[in-house]
């Protein structure tokens with residue numbers, strides 16, 4: 001069975017109530033292929049999750065941008081996966097490079113977070129990607145393999161995992177990876193999963209690309225055989241997000 005195209009909108013730390021209403025209004029009116037063709041998930045900041053969920057069309061879904069690594073408790077400022085269960089939020093983004101870099105999240109910590117969220121029935125968009133220095137040093141594949149291994153070490157069932165390859169040098173910079181650059185890493189990742197997890201998971205796991213995706217570059221990126229969708233930041237706040245969703249066909 002083919003891999004269903006996946007488009008995630010990562011709103012990051014952006015938005016007011018009025019802006020959120022406007023974005024959701026645009027999404028709700030959009031003409032896009034059905035859920036059988038493309039899975040659409042938007043990820044507002046935590047404080048807007050229930051609001052967005054209540055307004056959003058039923059064929060689009062919501063994701064949190066993070067979750068605590070274990071059961072909730074005395075962790076000031078954190079949000080637990082149990083709360084996502086309680087609010088019926090199906091998806092969570094974990095291991096985004098902004099958290100890895102700014103908040104020092106390690107590979108092992110991200111692996112633990114992914115495993116814990118999955119254990120509570122959440123679906124996970126797990127982010128990996130190399131820095132510019134690592135790319136220039138020729139270690140891209142080794143870096144993303146190590147990040148993926150830290151997840152694979154803790155996860156036995158990959159049904160609810162989407163892997164998001166997001167080269168750090170392409171995030172929010174306007175410097176998108178070329179389709180060939182992205183395809184090369186996606187193919188290497190799929191091979192890594194094939195060799196280290198199994199052929200069935202390698203064939204079915206969706207590997208999406210993130211980093212300066214926009215309405216102008218999504219179609220060509222989407223045409224690459226191992227690019228199964230996108231995680232979109234800046235452009236997910238704009239009407240061009242609809243064009244990105246439509247690049248599924």
Ligand code: G2H
Nearest residue numbers: 171172211212232233234
């Ligand atoms: C990468 C991406 C969304 P942007 O972080 O996850 O952001 O599309 O703004 O580069």
